[in-house]
Amino acid sequence: MTETKITEEEAVPEARRVETDGVPAAQKPNGVAAHTVVERVAELGEKTVGEVRCDNPFIVTENVDVYYGDNHAIQNVTLEIGKSEVIALIGPSGCGKSTYLRCLNRMNDSIESARVTGTITLDRQDIYGSDLDPVALRARVGMVFQKPNPFPKSIYDNVAYGPRIHGLASDRAELDEIVHTSLDRAGLLKEVKDRMDEPGTGLSGGQQQRLCIARTIAVNPEVILMDEPCSALDPIATARIEDLIDELSRDYAIVIVTHSMQQAARVSQRVAYFHLGRLVEVDETNRIFTNPQHKLTEDYITGRIG
């Protein structure tokens, strides 16, 4: 009954608590915290460890830098992404994974303060070139977002949206065909085929995310970017999406950002580790998880960097 009250006795330990926080971090028992940010940056080094090149590259990013105003969010990243491979981007929060991903389909264009330098080519074509239409690019490079974002339209219209704006179907039958195959490939058709006219927002989270994937592949892209596609889903829905990624990787290059080491290990062939805006290490998934070359990568995958 006294919880609503602050007494003078209680006020004192409050003041003391501030002092405990003032104790230097190095004296804390947890060894990781002993490194300051400055030391970490020094550890980074200039060059990416591992193998940034790959056979049969499809997307090539050379010396890419991204600035948000004065914030240098991506620093000198060089990376090749192969045709029909799944590459996972991992790294601590705020290290620039999403920023890098959004460079690949020029979604950073709509952020007023963002500035991208360096070259990025898709199938040997410069995607920041003046003759390239970002709208056409985004049809070739599809994107699935962290939070499922179906349009407030029917399930059918959600999937038909892309084919309609790009004029991929000449008549209704053809559109039906595209919608059905896309839903089927996203593993959603069985669940929704009797309720195509119901709003997409009425589905469960996992179903919504698969709807968004169906919506993306309906446009028939060459690359699919996924920014933490499972972070809002439960383990069962996550497993379904991972199976789906496996399926899709036969036809598409997939770049997936994830915070789950297990997920990266399960779905990807290569892993890229980002840290404070730099690409620290890239290698085959097996190598990264069994024998990381860089100290930072090792610390991260063993859970010593949060």
Add this chain to the structure above:
Amino acid sequence: MQNLTLILLLAAMAGGAFFMGRRRSFAVVGGLAHSARLHSLPGYYGYFTLIWCLLPALGLFLVWVLVEPKVIVALIIESLPGAQRTMSAGELNLLVNNIQNLAAGDAISGEIDAVMRDAADRYNDYVAASRRMLAALTLGIAGLGGAIALRRIRPEFRARNRVEQVVLYLLIAASSIAILTTVGIVLSVLFEAIRFFREVPLTEFLFGLSWSPQTAIRADQVGSSGSFGAVPLFAGTLLITAIAMVVAVPVGLMTAIYLAEYSSSRVRAVAKPLLEILAGIPTVVYGFFAALTVAPWVRTAGESIGLEVASESALAAGLVMGIMIIPLVSSLSDDAIHAVPTAMRDGALGLGSTRSEAMVRVMLPAALPGIVGGILLAVSRAIGETMIVVMAAGLAANLTANPFEAVTTVTVQIVTLLVGDQEFDSAKTLAAFALGLMLFVVTLCLNVIGLTFVRKYREQYE
């Protein structure tokens, strides 16, 4: 004692009560150091005492001040000699008035006789006695209340709950003021309208096609029984509102789309406040802008292409009203578009939509309920708008769909019915209430529908 002094004394007592209550709370637990044993923070015991001290006393004070004049007048009449007590109510009223004026030392009409002087003296005595009693009682109750509250303070006493209860009632009282006022206005309009419908049948009012409210002032006047068919007025209102919406909806919506999607943040920072200034211009200013600038311009423009245009045309009034409503439409639509999550826009762009495709196919449909709601609110604003139409649309109750003719609206007629010298219970005056009631019902419906839409779309994304 003056009432003001009394109030100040009460306030002082209340302040004292607060501190005594607080002190007492410390005392019952045995000092400041043990205040942790109190159920509530010490301040709540202070407020609790203050409330007990102040509220009953204030209540008594208010009742007393309201009842006092009536009681005193009744006493005075009681004490008047028999002759005056048999007077008619009107005469008695005048007499009492004179007595009151005499008592206050003001000039009075008629001559002063001994009876009146006597009554005036007595009146003054009564007032003074009443004041003394009031002061004694109020202060007594305040003290008593405070004392009772002080005695109830115990460590386990839940002062906070009591105080919060009182605060809750205060909040309820405050919010009922607005609601009760509205209800009062509606009821008074309703009763006057019912009186009107006793003289003019409801069917004639609702379906009659001619409006000329000139009734005979003297019984021997000819040909002016008045006709109260409200159809031309509502038709005129509808016509002008429609013109206004034709201007405001496209312009407002396009403004909103530009501001929400295409403008840079610098343009937006300038344009939004400017639009809000447009919304803040008094409607009278729009009114003379309509009458002096737009109406002549419409007339010359119409004549130059061979059209007959009245100098007070529905078109001029509607155009200006439309301009007036643009900010309302644009800012509500802008809000609605902004409320659509950016994830929708990102999703659409990520699928390779152009900005305009994303806007037209995703953002606008998602924002539509909000936009419709905003438009309905704008319509009800247009229907209720008076000043512009008074100045620019004219008074002729023509039943026409031609925007170049003069029409009149419900609000204009209400104004013209009520200005000037009128018998207050003539059909002509009462007609204003009937029109007001109709107008109220129509805008109420529109607002309810509009707000329902707005609410529905808000829920969609929460």
